[in-house]
Amino acid sequence: MSYKAVIVQMLWHFFTIGARTIAFALFASVFQLYFGIFIVSHWCIMTFWIIQGETDFCMSKWEEIIYNMVVGVIYIFCWFNVKEGRARFRMWLYCSVTLVENVSLTAAWYLYRGTHTSDFYALIVVCVVVCSYALGTFFMLVYYCLLHPDGPMSGAQWRGCVEEGGVIVESCVTPAEASPLPPPDVVTSPPRTLTRTAGADRGEVVPSDLAVFQVRSTTTTTPALAPRTLRTEGPVIRIDLPRKRYPAWDAHFIDRRLRK
DSSP states (O other), X not given: OOHHHHHHHHHHHHHHHHHHHHHHHHHHHHXXXXXXXXXXXXXXXXXXXXXXXXXXXXXXXXHHHHHHHHHHHHTTTSOOOOSSSOOHHHHHHHHHHHHHHHHHHHHHHHHHOOTTSOHHHHHHHHHHHHHHHHHHHHHHHHIIIIIOTTOSSOGGGGTTXXXXXXXXXXXXXXXXXXXXOOOTTOOOOOOTTSOOOOHHHHXXXXXXXXXXXXXXXXXXXXXXXXXXXXXXXXXXXXXOOOOTTOHHHHHHHHHHHHHO
C-alpha cells in the first residue's frame, strides 16, 4: 500500500473504533450487567459466523476454531477479513450490524442516563458518536474506491505487473493482450500479505519465464533437436514461495496451497 492508503486506513479504523468505544462506554456507565451480556453475545455470534465461513488458516480443525474465537474478539471492535475472495457482502453486513448496535447502545444511554447529565451535554456526546462513525465510513469508502492495492480498475490489466524492490520482474500486459483465465483449480497468486520472491532472493537461479514451483501434465515428447516448448493446457499447480525468512510459515503456506 502507498502511504496515502495507510493514512486513510488508519483514519478509517480510528474513527469507527472510536465511535464504537464511546458507545460501549456510554452504555456500560448505565447498564453494567447488560453490557457484559451484550459483549459475550456479540462475540459468540461473530465467532459462529466466522466458523461458518470455513476459514483455512491453521493446520488442524481445533487450531482453526481457536483462531476463529480470537478473530471473534477482534470483531467486537472492527472488521477483519479472514477469508480469501470477495468480502464486500460480509463487510457491509458487519458494518450494518455495528451501526445498529452503536445506535441502540447510544440511544439506550440517552434515554436512561442520570439526572446529573444535561441535555446539551448528552446531545454533544451523541453527535460525537454519529460524526465519528460517519467519518470512519467515509474514509473506508475512500480507501476501497481510490487507494486499495487492487485499484479501482480491473485486476487483469495489472496481473502481469510484479514489482520487487523497485525492479519489474514480469512484463505488464493490457486486457487485450492478457491470456485467458486459468482453470478454477489453478492457484496463480499468493495472499496479499506476501510478496513474490525472485530467484536471487532465494539464493538460486530461476528463469524469469518459469514459475517457482510447477507441476504440469506431459502428454507428448518433442524431438531432441527441436526447441522445447512448455504446454500451458492441462492441470497446473503453481506455488509462489515467499522469502525464506520464516521456514515454518513457508511450510504452512505450501500446505495450504496444496490442500486447495
